[in-house]
Amino acid sequence: MSAFEAVIGLEVHAQLLTRTKIFCSCAVTVGGEPNTRTCPVCLGLPGALPVLNAEVVRLAVRAGLGTGCTVQSISVFARKNYFYPDLPKGYQITQAELPVCLDGQIVLDDGKVARIQRIHLEEDAGKSIHGDSGTRVDLNRAGTPLVEIVGHPDLRTPDEAVSYLRELRGILVTLGVCDGNMEEGSLRCDANVSIRPIGQDAFGTRVEIKNMNSFRSVRDAIAHEIGRQADVIQDGQAIRQETRLWNADLARTESMRSKEEAADYRYFPDPDLLPLHIDAAWLALQRADLPELPAARKARYQGELGLDARAANWLCEEPPRADAFDRTIADAPELASAFAPFLMTQVQAQLQRNDRPWPEVDAAMPALLRICRKWRAGQLANKMLADLLQTAFADTAQPLPDALAHAESLAGAVVSDVAALEPVIDAVLAKFPGEVAKYRAGQKQLVGFFVGQAMRQLAGKADAQAIAALLADKLDA
Numbered sequence: 382m383s384a385f386e387a388v389i390g391l392e393v394h395a396q397l398l399t400r401t402k403i404f405c406s407c408a409v410t411v412g413g414e415p416n417t418r419t420c421p422v423c424l425g426l427p428g429a430l431p432v433l434n435a436e437v438v439r440l441a442v443r444a445g446l447g448t449g450c451t452v453q454s455i456s457v458f459a460r461k462n463y464f465y466p467d468l469p470k471g472y473q474i475t476q477a478e479l480p481v482c483l484d485g486q487i488v489l490d491d492g493k494v495a496r497i498q499r500i501h502l503e504e505d506a507g508k509s510i511h512g513d514s515g516t517r518v519d520l521n522r523a524g525t526p527l528v529e530i531v532g533h534p535d536l537r538t539p540d541e542a543v544s545y546l547r548e549l550r551g552i553l554v555t556l557g558v559c560d561g562n563m564e565e566g567s568l569r570c571d572a573n574v575s576i577r578p579i580g581q582d583a584f585g586t587r588v589e590i591k592n593m594n595s596f597r598s599v600r601d602a603i604a605h606e607i608g609r610q611a612d613v614i615q616d617g618q619a620i621r622q623e624t625r626l627w628n629a630d631l632a633r634t635e636s637m638r639s640k641e642e643a644a645d646y647r648y649f650p651d652p653d654l655l656p657l658h659i660d661a662a663w664l665a666l667q668r669a670d671l672p673e674l675p676a677a678r679k680a681r682y683q684g685e686l687g688l689d690a691r692a693a694n695w696l697c698e699e700p701p702r703a704d705a706f707d708r709t710i711a712d713a714p715e716l717a718s719a720f721a722p723f724l725m726t727q728v729q730a731q732l733q734r735n736d737r738p739w740p741e742v743d744a745a746m747p748a749l750l751r752i753c754r755k756w757r758a759g760q761l762a763n764k765m766l767a768d769l770l771q772t773a774f775a776d777t778a779q780p781l782p783d784a785l786a787h788a789e790s791l792a793g794a795v796v797s798d799v800a801a802l803e804p805v806i807d808a809v810l811a812k813f814p815g816e817v818a819k820y821r822a823g824q825k826q827l828v829g830f831f832v833g834q835a836m837r838q839l840a841g842k843a844d845a846q847a848i849a850a851l852l853a854d855k856l857d858a
C-alpha cells in the first residue's frame with residue numbers, strides 16, 4: 382500500500398451571497414414554494430435575455446483577490462450544452478476559456494502552498510425531486526450565482542485536502558462571498574483522486590468523487606478512494622476514469638458514470654452576453670476594501686496575542702467566532718492566550734455535552750471572559766469552574782449569558798484565607814505521616830498529593846496556589 386502516493390485536486394462550488402440571481406432579479410432563497418422564484422429568464426423561455434448582476438461580479442472578484450488570483454480584465458460567458466430536466470434552457474451559462482480569475486493559492490495549515498488554477502462564474506441548475514409519484518422539477522434554484530474554484534492537483538493526503546477546503550471556506554466566509562454551509566450545499570466540493578507509485582512523476586488516471594457534504598465525508602471519501610485504487614492496481618487491473626458518488630451511509634464510493642458516457646458540451650461564447658470587462662481602477666478599490674483574511678488573523682493571534690497554532694487555527698475556522706473573540710478581548714488582550722484555549726476545550730466540551738450550537742457562545746463571550754478572568758485570578762477553583770459551566774450550559778430556560786451570570790452567583794467564593802485552610806492542611810499532614818516523611822526525604826512531587834487531599838476536604842472550592850504555598854511553609858520548615 383505504502384508504495385503509492387495519492388494526487389488530489391479539488392473543484393469547489395460556492396453559492397454567492399447575493400439577494401438576486403445571476404442573470405435576472407428573482408430572489409435567491411432557500412426553500413420557498415417550488416417554482417415561485419422564477420421568471421422568463423431563469424425558466425429559459427424563448428426570447429428572454431440575461432442581464433449580469435453586478436454584485437455577482439463584485440463577489441467573484443473578492444474571492445479571487447482573497448485567494449491571490451489575478452483578476453482578468455476580460456472574461457467571457459459561454460454556453461455549456463446538455464439536456465437535463467432541471468436545465469430548462471438546454472445549456473448552462475458558465476465561463477470556459479476565459480474565466481474571471483486565474484492563478485491563485487491557498488496556504489495549508491502546515492504552511493504548504495496549494496495552487497488554484499482558476500475561478501469562474503456560472504449559474505446553478507434547478508432541482509429534480511424524486512418522489513414516489515415520479516420526479517418533479519423545482520426551478521427556484523435555477524440561475525443562482527456560483528463561483529467554481531478549481532485547484533491544481535497539488536494535494537497529497539486526505540488531511541491536506543481538508544485543510545485546503547477549511548482554509549478556502551474561511552476566506553470565502555470572511556469576505557462575505559458565501560455562507561460556507563456544506564450541509565445545505567452552499568459550499569460543495571468535488572474531489573479528483575489518482576494514485577501513482579512513489580517516485581513516479583506522471584499522474585495516474587483520476588476519478589472524480591461527488592456528493593460529500595461535510596469535511597468529514599471529504600476526508601473519508603478520499604481516503605476510501607485511495608484504498609480502492611490501490612486494491613485495483615494490486616489486483617493487476619487499471620483504474621477507469623469515471624465519476625463516483627460518495628455513499629456516506631455505506632462508507633464507500635459508487636460508480637456514477639464513466640468517461641465514455643461523458644457528454645461533449647459544445648461550449649461556445651454566449652451571444653446574449655457581452656464579454657465582462659473589469660476596470661483597473663475599480664479593481665484597486667476592491668482590493669483596498671478587503672478585510673483581514675484568516676491567514677493574517679492567525680499570524681496576529683500567534684504573534685501579538687500569544688495564542689498557540691492550534692487555538693489560532695480553531696478560532697479562524699469560523700470567522701464569526703473569531704470576530705466575536707476579537708470584540709471580546711479588545712479591552713483585555715492579556716487574557717487572550719488563556720481565553721482561546723478555554724473556549725476551545727472547556728466551553729466546547731459543554732456545548733457538545735448539552736447539544737447546543739456554537740453561535741450561542743458568540744453572544745455569551747463577554748460573560749465567558751469574565752468567568753475566565755476570575756478563574757485565572759484564582760477566584761474560581763477548577764472544580765468550581767467546571768460546575769459553574771455545567772450548570773449554566775444545562776440551563777436552557779434562559780439565554781446563555783443570563784444562565785452564566787446565575788451560575789456565577791451560585792458558585793460562591795473560593796477559600797483562600799490562611800485561617801480557613803490551615804486546619805485542613807494540618808489534618809491532612811497528620812493523616813499521612815508516611816508521605817510527609819517521603820516528601821522531606823526528597824520526593825517533592827508529593828506536594829500534588831497533599832494539595833489534592835486538602836482540595837477534597839474543601840469540596841474543590843479552595844485556592845490551589847494558596848494551599849500549595851501553605852504546604853510549602855509547613856513541609857519545608
Ligand code: ADP
Nearest residue numbers: 388389390391532533534573574575584585587
Ligand atoms: P476537466 O477539464 O476534465 O475538468 P481538469 O484538468 O480541469 O479536468 O482538472 C479538473 C480537476 O482535476 C482539477 O481540480 C485538477 O487539479 C484535478 N486533476 C487533474 N488531473 C488529476 C490527477 N491525475 N489526479 C488527481 N487530480 C487531478
Ligand code: MG
Nearest residue numbers: 392531571589
Ligand atoms: Mg472540471
Ligand code: ZN
Nearest residue numbers: 405407420423
Ligand atoms: Zn428569474
